[in-house]
Amino acid sequence: MREHIEGAVQVVANNNLKFDRPQQPIGALPDPAETFGHVHKAQPQPPTKEVLDKLNAPEIKERCADLLSRYPEGQGALLEVLWLVQGVFGWVPTEGIRWAANVCGCAPAHALGVATFYTMYNHAPKGKFLLQFCRNISCAIKGAQPLIKYVENKLGIKSGETTPDGMFTILQVECLGSCGNGPMMLVNDDFATDVVDGELKMKRGTTLTEASIDRIVDWCKAHANNVPKHDVLGGIVKGHCGHPGAPGATAKPQVNDYAPPSPVLCVKAEADETGATLTWKGAPEFTKIVVEKKNGSEWVAVGEPGVKDKAFVDAAGKVGDEYRMIATSGERVAKPSAVAVTTQKPAPVEEKKV
Ligand code: FES
Secondary structure, eight states, X not given: OHHHHHHHXXXXXXXXXXXXXXXXXXXXXXXXXXXXXXXXXXXXXXOHHXXXXXXXXXXXXXXXXXXXXXXXXXXXXXXXXXXXXXXXXXXOOHHHHHHHHHHHTSOHHHHHHHHXXXXXXXXXXXOSEEEEEEOSHHHHHTTHHHHHHHHHHHHTOOTXXXXXXXXXXXXXXXXXXXXXXXXXXXXXXXXXXXXXXXXXXXXXXXXXXXXXXXXXXXXXXXXXXXXXXXXXXXXXXXXXXXXXXXXXXXXXXXXXXXXXXXXXXXXXXXXXXTXXXXXXXXXXXXXXXXXXXXXXXEXXXXXXXXXXXXXXXXXXXXTTOEEEEEEEBTTBOOOBOOOEEOEEOOOOOOOOOO
């Protein structure tokens, strides 16, 4: 062992290697658009002031505060904060990555690593219509590659490129989570296998074909001046795009029996001589909250606090009682929170008189 260590030290010394180089600021790192960017086009970065002015707008800050409140560590919100940045610019400028790192309290290099890992983040502006084709195993078996070649030939660009008129960008991505309907594609944020009644649809029982791609491309061209608009908050809040289950999202699921995830509250229960006090954390967009208490093997509703309330008191509650809360947001079907077992409320700390 000693020989190995001495040998390694010698190699380092002989080659003049150092492991204690000063940290580089993010600005000195290679431009991600020139290296890993999934939309492969080197892009001049917008001025720092322009980026910060847009990102420091009150509605963006408010949204960030909400996102950060959902995670125990700020870093947990990094994906969504980067998504906000992309919602504002349509792509993630380097300064936006640094801003997101600052908001989430993590290293800029970490945020850069995250932003360049996922294909959903663009490092250069994309076309009005981003056509993302799944290249993963199920779609490949069902003929994705010939269709991708067909679109590339039809539009005269390769995957990762944008048409000169800025209309279309083609990307090949990993599984889109709709393997049973493959070969699968997204047009911006929506699945599409065909045009039905004048709208892009993922129609059950149909699959993407050269003919349906022709119809989809024609539909896009016809809607070039009326592209479904991305909300300034990345489509997460109230834009056309974004996950239909996201709080406040107005996008409708395209499949009737699709069940979006429900809003979930993080509940804490503490008891003292006044009863059990429940407090909770979660998104502020709930329209109704119900508190339930375990009674034997049954859950019994014991109250309905206002959506703006910060706490709920069950005067009959005591240590060991189990509670859960069910939050509803708009049309979304609510699911119960994790069960909160009531613990003893700590005695208030008395201030020492000087
Ligand atoms: S493999 Fe293509 S959507 Fe899953």
